[in-house]
Amino acid sequence: MKYLPLLPLAARGSFAALLLLGAFAGCGGEGEGPPAPVPPAPATWDFGLPAGYPKPKVPADNPMSVDKVELGRRLFYDKRLSGNETQSCASCHDQKLAFTDGRAGGLGSTGEVHPRSSMSIVNVGYLSTLTWANPLITELEEQALLPLFGETPVELGLAGKEDVLLERLRKEPVYEALFPKAFPDEADPVRLENVVRAIGAFERSVISYQSAWDRYNYGGDSKALSEAQKRGKDLFFSEKLECFHCHGGFNFSDSVVHDGSTFTETMFHNTGLYNLGGTGAYPEGNRGVYEVTSVTTDMGRFRAPTLRNITLTAPYMHDGSIATLSEVLDHYAAGGRTIADGPYAGVGSTNPYKSELINGFVLTEDEKADVLAFLAALTDDALLTDPRFADPWKQDSAGGMP
């Protein structure tokens, strides 16, 4: 089976094609005739972020609202969103693992294994491109179609079952009330466009801002970091380690966009993880941006993921091929990974497409421990049990939040 990371939207049926053609933006229920008046601004949404922490950029055609976020959360946790009703988005994006799944490759509803590791949905509202290595996917609403309808691999397995899904949703009393509240201007709001809009709004609400690092950096609490963490921070932000060049800024990634962005950064890098037979190649099906563009220099180029909550999201890298953060540091210290034998044998440090920022460095054991301590300061424990992001269906049965 060949996995194509390029969004195969055209193969995804007419709805997806519709989205691509831009019909998405205009489907607010308006008819023909003069341009519809701009709808009144919905009740303002409060991201509740500390001062200085940027807000996500919200698409003009999908404003945030309390009801829409709540609907999106319901959908995110709803197994009716898979063909065989065994999985929801949360099956691979588990809150207690910072919305990842602990696996090297995501396991789909029909048993197919994804070639890449599931990614956190924390702070995805800030990403300029989505998924590990696809410059073409830039909106959450569009990305959600991939797990829902994708067939390479099958994740939620709803290809050809759009009507089945909508029928299921219409039968649920919670949705009967929530869809009209979330999309008040529409006569028949239970539509696929609105399903992905609501999910996108929920995802934009999932923001991590309560780590020790945030208390130190935004909260002015100089004691929030231990001495070891402060030493690790200085190493992380040093020209010796170079981490911050690709994992810098408030989101610890260089592919970010936010409400105050004046330009959009989209960056992809080859970190020398593979060098099959000395050719520079990465394993077939996981060759990074090259899979999308077929441009040789895009070989092995991936997006630098956020390092927020990184202690919780093992195994690491796009294919989960590094088990621990200590080994990730070894990979960078060596200026690329060497695989001695087997089908993936090769010396990553001599990969011709490797980023010039990956040059290797020497760390003492103490320094390494300091960097690891700093990375642990990026973990936001409050997020892992925050009721705003938790499974609402379970909260119903536990008599919890509305």
Ligand code: HEC
């Ligand atoms: C079978 C497991 C699985 C399911 C189910 C799943 N995902 Fe994912 N998710 C993944 C994997 C694997 C990736 C990385 C995909 C890639 O790089 O091609 C990912 C990536 C993402 C990303 C990109 C994050 C980033 O940092 O760029 C978002 C957003 C996302 N998923 C949202 C969702 C939503 C919404 C749903 C439900 C509609 C969902 N996922 C269902 C496994 C899953």
Ligand code: HEC
């Ligand atoms: C040239 C840009 C670049 C530099 C410099 C860099 N990284 Fe990365 N980092 C990336 C990319 C790209 C990936 C994903 C690579 C892949 O999966 O093939 C990544 C992946 C990671 C991951 C795994 C993330 C996950 O979700 O699986 C960790 C942890 C990490 N880097 C930490 C560091 C640290 C610590 C440093 C400094 C020693 C560093 N990085 C330097 C670009 C960079």
